[in-house]
Amino acid sequence: MPIPPVVEPGPALTAEQLRRYDRHLLLPGVGAEGQRRLRNARVCVVGAGGLGSPVLLYLAAAGVGTIGIVDLDDVDESNLQRQVVHGWADVGRPKVDSARDAVLAVDAGITVIVHAGPLTAENVAGVLSGYDVVVDGTDNFPTRYLVNDACVALGLPEVWGSVLRFDAQVSVFWGRPPVPGITAVQLRDLFPEAPGADDAPSCADAGVLGALCGQVGSVMATEVLKLLMGVGEPLLGRVLVIDALASRWTEVPLARAGAPAAGPVRPAAPSIRASSSPTVSARELAALLAGPPARRPFVVDVREPTEHAIVAIPGARLIPLGRILDGTAFEGLPRDRQIVLHCRTGARSAQALRAVLAAGFTDVAHLDGGILAWVDDVDPTLTRY
């Protein structure tokens, strides 16, 4: 499905730009107008590492007018095997400085904005707002979820890629697209939450083939350019899975949790699930909350603070899943009232439910379909994400 360009065209191209971008100008669907969109575009690349390097170089070469670079690390010798914006002479320098120099070496006319230091829940929205597209090429799960949730909150499209050993995954996420008709999917539809540190090895533990970063970064840069110019079909609702050892690229469909993907229709789930875990429907929960105060359940939102800020069930207490799984939240849970746990779709709350039941609480249920079901069935004026 083609989607409209996310950037308006900038000023007319100069004679120098017409020469420089000649091979773009020849392309159907790009032309001078597409090139003017690129010059007017603002793209933030989070992580100036293995993936960020090729993305930065190709965006610079393509003529993207404003490029943000976010990284907190210094260049290390072990980075040079794959992080091609950094060279031997850059070892020990902040990555943002080395990457900025590499971008400006391609085109000194690009506006480069560097964000040194860590992204945090407090600063992420400030850093990312104002950009047209965000690129996630970071090397850790917490930052990936931070960037995802901020992009959802800000309504920004995100080009996402991840590598390990000889394997890679690439996709485009857009949790809250601004116009209807665009497939709304985000990282949490694929992996609802970050795995534990012991459950997923990092490149520092398991290695990564350097040249694979080039393949993936090049796909990511291509997706950014397509979004900016509104050309072709974005990798939205699809994950490209790359196996470098087998030289095999596979497309995996991805739908918003709770919504069927394009393609063959799934059979409808039975209306009453033969489930061993106690659930309440959104309408049942709404009725309970409107009922006599003594019987109103204690509603716990197990999502992350950034998600809670997007949309929340009135009165729900925010206790992120991590605090339930590590047991630190139990002290604050009532034993004399029903507890109803909820998340976005029902996946995380099912996990929380098992932990709360295992901790000896008896009157506990979770919301079937999560807050998305609440929005659909109880209050459609609320934001879906």
Add this chain to the structure above:
Amino acid sequence: MVTIRYFAAAAEAAGTASESVQASTAGELRAEVAVRHGAALERVLARCAVLSDGVRLDSDDDPLRSGAVVDVLPPFAGG
């Protein structure tokens, strides 16, 4: 019949990139592949995204369409 496609560490644990199983729910599918490939795959599966025609299978009760393609993707965060 349902076709399962395994990727990366999941393919390694299963010893194959794809296979067919007879299963009408996510729970039946998990049980069947655990029998076939043992605890190593079961452990990997627990942290993987298991998607049927693009939609996550989070409950063992989730139904599987005959002919569905189930994709098993492990999470990793390298960049």
